[in-house]
Amino acid sequence: MENTRHQNWLGQLRTGDRSAMRAIFDQQYQPVCQAIFRFVQDPGLSEDLAQEVFVRFWEKRESIQVDSNLPAYLRRMAVNEALAYLRKKTRYQADELPIHLPGQQAAAADEQLATEELSQRITIAINALPPRCRAVFQLSRFEEKTYQEIADTLDISIKTVENQMGKALRILREKLGDYLTALLF
Numbered sequence: 232m233e234n235t236r237h238q239n240w241l242g243q244l245r246t247g248d249r250s251a252m253r254a255i256f257d258q259q260y261q262p263v264c265q266a267i268f269r270f271v272q273d274p275g276l277s278e279d280l281a282q283e284v285f286v287r288f289w290e291k292r293e294s295i296q297v298d299s300n301l302p303a304y305l306r307r308m309a310v311n312e313a314l315a316y317l318r319k320k321t322r323y324q325a326d327e328l329p330i331h332l333p334g335q336q337a338a339a340a341d342e343q344l345a346t347e348e349l350s351q352r353i354t355i356a357i358n359a360l361p362p363r364c365r366a367v368f369q370l371s372r373f374e375e376k377t378y379q380e381i382a383d384t385l386d387i388s389i390k391t392v393e394n395q396m397g398k399a400l401r402i403l404r405e406k407l408g409d410y411l412t413a414l415l416f
Contacts, residue, residue, distance in 0.1 A: 237301035244292045252292075256285055259302060263309040266373065270313035270350075280316055284308045300384070303366070306373050314350055321347045349407075356406040360399055363387075367395040 243251035263284055268277040288295070288308065297304045360368060363385070370381045371392075378392045385392075 234300055237297075241295065241297060241301065244289075245295075247292070252285075252289055255288075255301070255305075259305050260285070262302060263305050266306045266309035267313045270310070270317060276316075280312045281309065284312050287312075303369055303374060307369070310354070310373065314354060317347055317350065352407060353403075356403050359406070360402060364395045364399045364402070367392055368399040371396060 237255075240251040240255050244255070260281060263281045264274075264277045267280045267284075268274065271277055271280065284305065288305065295304075357365060357368065366385060367381055370376045370384060371378070376384065378389050378396075381387075381392045382389045
């Protein structure tokens with residue numbers, strides 16, 4: 232039922248119906264803010280970036296293709312917005328760093344760059360997962376749903392959810408293993 236309502240809103244949104252946008256905003260603003268806050272750890276900045284997500288969503292309303300469900304799509308937009316902000320912030324801070332840094336500041340800058348690079352690699356690895364595997368992983372990790380809730384949402388068995396999560400984690404370990412090992416040492 233929830234998916235049907237979301238699909239109706241998306242249809243209305245494509246025609247420029249502002250009331251549909253308002254309904255989506257009212258329902259999804261807090262989850263979008265929470266998704267962004269996990270990355271930026273600043274409530275005010277999270278709200279600003281969340282508004283950017285909704286502005287971008289409105290601007291792209293005619294061409295948006297939501298493959299999974301609307302909340303997951305918006306949370307993915309939120310994560311991408313947060314990561315883009317962090318990339319931009321990292322580049323800006325790197326440009327502002329003096330050429331000769333004291334050791335502690337240099338280590339902090341290196342750590343921040345490594346964290347940003349890891350975030351980018353994780354996003355790329357998640358996006359490369361097979362569609363069902365990615366949907367299960369995102370519902371579990373980004374939406375914090377239980378396996379039962381995921382099974383109900385995707386209309387699959389709990390065993391399939393378990394298998395898809397195992398597959399996702401195995402693929403992510405394979406894709407990120409060398410990078411994580413190098414990062415740790």
